[in-house]
Amino acid sequence: MKIFYAIQATGNGHISRAMELLPYLQQYGKVDIFLSGANSSLRLDAPVKYRSRGLSLFYTCKGSLDYFSMVKNISPLQIKKEVAALPVEKYDLVINDFECITSLACRQKKVPSIHFGHQASFMSAKTPRPRRQSRTGEWILKKYAGATQYMGLHFRQYDDFILTPVIKSEIWNARSRNDNYITVYLPSYCDCEIRKFFGKLTAYRFQVFSREVKVQTKQGHLTFIPVSKERFNESLIHCAAIVCGAGFETPSEALHLKKKIMVMPIKGQYEQQCNAAALEQLGVRTLTRLTDDFNIIFEKWYAGxxxxxxxxxxxxxxxxxxxxxxxxxxx
Structure with missing residues (x-):
């Protein structure tokens, strides 16, 4: 069997999931990878046959989407060319992890496909949403990577086509431990913002995973660490708690390891607002953003x-x- 696997490289979650699934997919046939997007921090440890800048998300320093950078990096003409050139018709199976160029190519060439991943779970009305729903956000979740079949992943099996998350083997098999520090992964905030808000919490130790530093840097009770799969896994397994965005993979892994979790959805990213609503139902503390009284909020949360x-x-x-x-x- 020839398998076409389209992976969204916006953020790190899709790549992390793909690296876990790839060895199993290869047991069923030859897998060719299409990597689309321009702003992940993780490297895909596998040959990439097709590559595109795709449609990527970019962030400001203060926890929100950078719409100017997103629009600046869109080239409709280039996307049209890539849709026409992508040879999805030559494959026995097309698996699409929330990638729009593959979806458009399959629709144009009448090729069936499976939309597999977290975003596919939002085809169900039973999947949690925030109190205030976004029409644009709903349209993106349902239409951005349209397919003929859907297989979703979520924190709970809210519908019959939804499964629980793909957990990396290193996390799945790990023995969780509490080494009395807090892991921080908020890639939509710059390091200066992290220092501003976490700097007041001198009674705690933080391991901050940063998109800015190239080498590990210690600044008092804050240790800034470059993003890497191995280092992040180690930090998560041994931490007492984690403060992170309301993505899918990292909260899923923290839930599996039975960690204390605080999440902050990226402002303007509707999927993360939906995830925050689901996590809140599970009992996870959610915040809209970092505020001047964050130190008080954090201490109260951590204690209880x-x-x-x-x-x-x-x-x-x-x-x-x-x-x-x-x-x-x-x-």
Whole structure:
């Protein structure tokens, strides 16, 4: 079987998931990868046959989307050319992890595909949403990577086509430990903002994963660390708690490890607002943004927070097997 696997490289979650699934997918046939996007911090440890700048998300220093940079990096003519050139029709199976060029190519060439991943779960009205829904956000989640089949991932199985998250084997098999520090991963905030708000919390130690530093840098009780899969896994496994964005992979891994979790959705990113609503239902502390009284909020939360009692049913191998069963409907 020839498998086309389209991976969104906006952020690190899609790449992290792909690296976990790829060895299992390769048991079913030859896998060619299409990597689309321009702002992930992780490297995909596999050959990439097709590559595109795609449509990427960019962030300001203060926790919100940078719309100017996003629009500046869109080239409709280039996207049109890439859609026409992408040879999806030559593959037995097309798997799309929230990538629009592949979706458009499949629709144009009438090629069936599976939209697999977290965003696919929002095809269900049962998946949690914030109190104030966004029409634009809903349209993007449902139309950005349209397909003929959907297989979603979420914190809970809200519908019959939704599975629990893909957890990296290093996390799935890890023995969680509390080394009395807090992991911080807020890539939509600059280091200067992190120093401003976390600098007041001198009674705690923080390991901050930064998109700015090239080498580990210690500044008092704050240690800034370049983003890497291995270093982040180690930090998460051994931390007492984590403060992070309301993405999907990192909160999922923290839930699996039974860590205290505080999340802050990126301003303007509707998917993260939906995730925050789901996490809030589970008992996770959510904040809209960093504020001047963050030190007070943090101390109150840290003193009283308890890990969420949740277990995920499927490992990566089982999820891949279930996806291939669903692929029978596409073949």
């Amino acid at each position: 927070a308890l890990p969420v009692d949740i277990s995920f049913e499927y490992n990566a191998g089982q999820i891949t097997a279930l996806m291939m069963q669903k692929a029978d409907a596409c073949l």
